[in-house]
Amino acid sequence: MLNNYLPILIFLAIATAVALVLLTLGSTIGRFFAREPADRDKLSAYECGFEAFEDSRMKFDVRYYLVAILFIVFDLEIVFLFPWAVALGDIGVAGLIAMVVFLGILTVGFIYEWKKGALEWD
């Protein structure tokens, strides 16, 4: 079965090789042809012609986090749906009932977040 994944392995090897070659080429060419000494302003952070005003890291609204975590929960729901859809022909009614219960429990959570207003953005 792993033979099916051989093209991906070759792709991975070529990508690594290209990255290494570019990195070494860039650094060696830069070492031989760079003008010395490098300008101090060349190395400074550049922001529309000014020095950077403040730290780029700042507090932002925790609601982004809420949206992300709700996304992950339903992402996992989809992950559980996928092998079920593949195997449904073999597992029959028992598998169907198991999935209905699973989705029912998650629908309770979905109704909760809807009613609670977690999906609203105001």
Place this chain on the structure above:
Amino acid sequence: MLVEILFYIFATLLVAGALGVITARNPVYSVLFLVFCFVNSAAIWLLVEAEFLAIVLVLVYVGAVMVLFLFVVMMLDINLAEIRQGFTRFAWLGWITALAVIAEITGVIWRNGLGGVDVGRGFVSEPANYSNTLELGRVLYTHYAYPFELAAVLLVVAIVAAIALTLRRRPGLKVQDISRQVAVRAEDRLRVVKVSAEKRS
């Protein structure tokens, strides 16, 4: 033979990445090292022909969970000097947690062995049309139905916990309510008043 070589390559990269996670000074680099670790463990899972789990590891952990980690790391508004101050003070807590996890892992292996996996047997390849997803689906929804439903309960707990922790209503916020704006009629807003004319004095 190739599989063994690949395993050692990916395992070495995985351990190196894990070392990078705990030694990197910048937390953002730590998260990126963790992404590297997840990709390598996905490759190792692929080598044991657990293809569905491998792709799920990449999609869910790299695609979603690590984004969440980056959120947290950036939201912390990190002052690195402050973090290092607490390092030695809370180091004992980290040591206790690490030792507890190691003790639990060795305890489980001590009691149950490796769960019937024969390590000495070596690698046996499945035929080309083998579907790991199908095999997983055959047992997950029938034999392991109870843990499967427990996973749903766990996800609901995650929803409730996330909402309880982060949802804040700000009172007095001025928002548009489009449906009420559309449903408004002229007589709600406008009153035509008859005023009797005044006599010219």
